[in-house]
Amino acid sequence: MKGVFNKVIVTGGAKGIGKEIARAFSETGASVIIADRDESAGKECVDSLSFSGRKVRFFHADVSVPPEVTAMIRESARMMGGIDILVNNAGFGIWKSPLELSTDEWDNVINTNLRGTFLCSREAAKIMKAGGGGSIINIASTRALMSEPDSEAYAASKGGILSLTHALASSLAKFRIRVNCISAGWIETGDYEKLREIDHTQHFSGRVGMPSDIARACIFLAENDFINAANIIIDGGMTRKMIYEP
Numbered sequence: 001m002k003g004v005f006n007k008v009i010v011t012g013g014a015k016g017i018g019k020e021i022a023r024a025f026s027e028t029g030a031s032v033i034i035a036d037r038d039e040s041a042g043k044e045c046v047d048s049l050s051f052s053g054r055k056v057r058f059f060h061a062d063v064s065v066p067p068e069v070t071a072m073i074r075e076s077a078r079m080m081g082g083i084d085i086l087v088n089n090a091g092f093g094i095w096k097s098p099l100e101l102s103t104d105e106w107d108n109v110i111n112t113n114l115r116g117t118f119l120c121s122r123e124a125a126k127i128m129k130a131g132g133g134g135s136i137i138n139i140a141s142t143r144a145l146m147s148e149p150d151s152e153a154y155a156a157s158k159g160g161i162l163s164l165t166h167a168l169a170s171s172l173a174k175f176r177i178r179v180n181c182i183s184a185g186w187i188e189t190g191d192y193e194k195l196r197e198i199d200h201t202q203h204f205s206g207r208v209g210m211p212s213d214i215a216r217a218c219i220f221l222a223e224n225d226f227i228n229a230a231n232i233i234i235d236g237g238m239t240r241k242m243i244y245e246p
Helices: 014-028 038-050 066-082 105-130 152-175 197-201 211-223
Strands: 007-011 033-035 055-060 085-089 135-139 177-184 231-232
Touching: 007 014, 007 066, 007 105, 014 033, 014 085, 033 038, 033 066, 038 055, 038 085, 038 152, 055 066, 066 105, 085 105, 105 135, 105 152, 105 197, 135 152, 135 211, 152 177, 152 211, 177 211, 211 231
Parallel strands: 007 033, 007 085, 033 055, 085 135, 135 177, 177 231
Antiparallel strands: none
16 A cells, blocks of 8 residues: 555544544555644644654644635645545534434534535545545445434434445546445444443444444555445444344
8 A cells, every 4th residue: 555545634533533544544654634623632643643754744624614624625735745545534423302403403413424525525536636546435324324313413414425425436436536435333432441241242243343443444445446436334243133122
């Protein structure tokens, strides 16, 4: 991978899954831009990842705001000399009854998760087109395929990302830009040691997922140029497990 894909942007890269994705790419020798609206966490992330010659930088941006996205993409491309890979990881959810969820709350989730993915992809694709191609990796969720109560905004945003992925793959193929998606299951970003045995055993793989599971998949998708318009489910088999009430 080194020398082939070496200019990377990770949105929502200051913490959790995004931080681990940024770490994984930086370990390949890539230049990595972490884009996040949490400036303090972003700077801490850069400090923790920037060692042994690694090139990791932070750009403050809210992906739901078009001018901020445009500025972030253009400045990132200027600093790195182009863009090879964009990982659209920024997102959040509001868990609230649909009877009580406000329009503003709905819009905030949709605008960050779905519109943000489109805006970043659109602007990065312009740079990738000029550079001869690239790879866009969208982070969705198994909640696009199955649901728990009170997850309407998040589920809708992630379902939209699945559809957006194959639509963009179709539109951008002529520019040698691949677009793929990862639907993540339960990925624990908190204290892994506090998980219960039942949390692990409900997965076929026998454990809850970790951010590194998603990061390794991002590296795989960046390297394999015959994977396009795909949705890879990474959930330890949890969404394929049949559950019967005792």
